[in-house]
Amino acid sequence: MVALTIIFNAKSMTYGIPSKTAASSPADDIAMRSPLSCLLGGPTSVERDRRRVDAIATLNLLSLQTIPVFDEATQTAARLLAMPISILSVMESKTQRFKSVVGLSSLGLMNPLAATRAFPRAESFCTHVIDSGKPFALEDTTTHPAFSSSLLVQQYGIQSYLGVPLITSEGCCIGTLAVMDLLPHSFTQQEIAFLELTARWAMSEFESQRMLSVISSGSHLTQSSKNSSHSISPTLSKINQIRFDLVVQLTQDLRNPLTSITGMANMLSREIYGPLSAKQQEYANIVLSSSQQLLSMVNEIVEVGDLKADNYQLELSQVDIEMVGQQAIAALESLTKQQELEVRLTVEPSSHLWTLDKRVVKQIIYHLVFSVVKMSTAGSTIRIHISRKDDNLNLSLWVSNPWLGEDLPQALINWEENSLSQSIPKKPTSNVALLADYERIEHTATLAHLDSDEVFAALATAQRVDASRQELGLLLSRHLTKMHGGEALIQGSAANGYRYIISLPAS
Known part of the structure; x- marks a missing residue:
């Protein structure tokens, strides 16, 4: 895939792909790589939008119900990164919908963002994360020629921003997890990696809990059907139900630590916390590969369970x-x-x-x-x-x-x-x-x-x-x-x- 990237820098305006200098920070690198990119291959922007909207609808993320795991993600990000504002959102074709927010009151009492929990996509910094599928950071929006006149800066006073993609198990970027401040902020590589890990954890937990709910409801329907059509003793029926519930619970218990192990192994293999020796790098790659394989197997088990019911309706x-x-x-x-x-x-x-x-x-x-x-x-x-x-x-x-x-x-x-x-x-x-x-x-x-x-x-x-x-x-x-x-x-x-x-x- 060939990408044409237009680069805007606070000190100078260039066209092309920037060269990394010794003075540049990790956040500068991400900000320079990610925004305003036009992909010259693969699906069109219209097709990507359609797939994302379909994925959001399939996951029922446009409903008004609160999702606890998303609230935990925004609270954790705001607290550990010491940022006053944290937002987890999904992106429709023209509108950014907030699923969980922390700190919007710092923008003023009854401000439009807090009241509507929505924002135009054209004015959102998060749209650059959606388009690139990568982290995007702005250390000082007021000095950035491409963003200094944006609505977030002029009306709400946002001066720094860091956003990472929310990616489903199917590989579709449906939204972002972002933190913002009313002051300039220099984001470190560790902070960026932490926010990425939090976003992956939030999506994995949400999807696994949703699958667990679907499987559990399906198992009760299937068991009820069996009892009405076959002469199964109550004791045997109870044993079978216990077996099924045990498999579901063990799968869920296995998936959670695997997600953490995969994320940590990925961070180690990328040498985020310091250089590794050749042997340490080899072992980190082995742990990462093995945990990814196990996680894939667990996901397939959950997927098969979801397709079990005879009355499964094709989507x-x-x-x-x-x-x-x-x-x-x-x-x-x-x-x-x-x-x-x-x-x-x-x-x-x-x-x-x-x-x-x-x-x-x-x-x-x-x-x-x-x-x-x-x-x-x-x-x-x-x-x-x-x-x-x-x-x-x-x-x-x-x-x-x-x-x-x-x-x-x-x-x-x-x-x-x-x-x-x-x-x-x-x-x-x-x-x-x-x-x-x-x-x-x-x-x-x-x-x-x-x-x-x-x-x-x-x-x-x-x-x-x-x-x-x-x-x-x-x-x-x-x-x-x-x-x-x-x-x-x-x-x-x-x-x-x-x-x-x-x-x-x-x-």
Whole structure:
């Protein structure tokens, strides 16, 4: 991506990318890099605005209810950075909406900001954080030619500002966490890093609490449905509910320290608090990589739980399929490196935008690629190609190997033949382990035709039925494909190689 940046400096006005001098402070560097940038690649500003507004609506952040974790973030930032004003906000197309504020009374009794808890985006310093997705600092707005005449300076007397982005787990910048003062302030690298960490913590806590609420409500609906349609004893029902609640609680308890560990490891690896030796840097990078991998796994567990209910309603919206695919692949980056594999995604021209359920499609790609990674030989490249066919989205996956050619792993082909290609499954003949309770499934339909409760029951009791993780990934991706109204199948021949095809309806 190429960026054209117009730089304004309080002492001189230049055009281009500034060179860093010994006298410049960390805040100066950020202020010079971030504002007034025009991206010459990627989504347009209109598309970015649309995605951000959609994300805000999905998270229900335009409601008037108070969010305690946001209040804690603004109070912590104001107190520990010794700044009189702290604001956590989300940015609509033309308006900045305040979700939590501290210290607006210092701007005058019943000032318009405190009364409306909103501000025009065109006058907001935070819009530069939104546009760049990076921290933005102003040490003295009164001497800055680009901002000295702004409404915040002239009407409210703001003289210093530091803002950092609020980024969702999907990578969308929806707003900012900012601190301001009525006096000039020189921001240190440590203060900037602390505000970034606080913003990441606030978003992670908010999303995890929201997911927990959705999962808990969904579990009660599912359990109620089970009790009405099956003769389950009250004791067994209670045990199952306790198990589910325990998994949810353990996942939540695991996510909180992982977020802190990831943030601290990131700060250490960036040498914010001082230089590291080569060995210390190596260890910090290992801790950061491992914690990011664990956090990604925890997020996937929470995501799967959210999609469990049979009555799950698809949340259709226009999405960039390439971006969704890259996000799913990025979550598996540590695993692919460990397996010495590459994953390459290509998208047919004019086939980027589709009306789909973003979360479901991401999970389909994630679990399918996970399973194929586990089945593939080191040195291979897993290729994913997305195209349009008869108004349907076609996702084709295969493995390319310098010695083995282009095909699917034999274990995947065997699994397909033995468990999903027939309406009544046959006894497995390959060494790929199927479900141990085969006799129960043998007299029903194939796993592809099981209802949601049975599928997720199989997933929840993976150890008991001795099914491998990659098989469960294939089963789950197949089930989610069906949930989205699509189909999954293997096409090709032994002579020309096989392809795993997922076809989803356009809407």
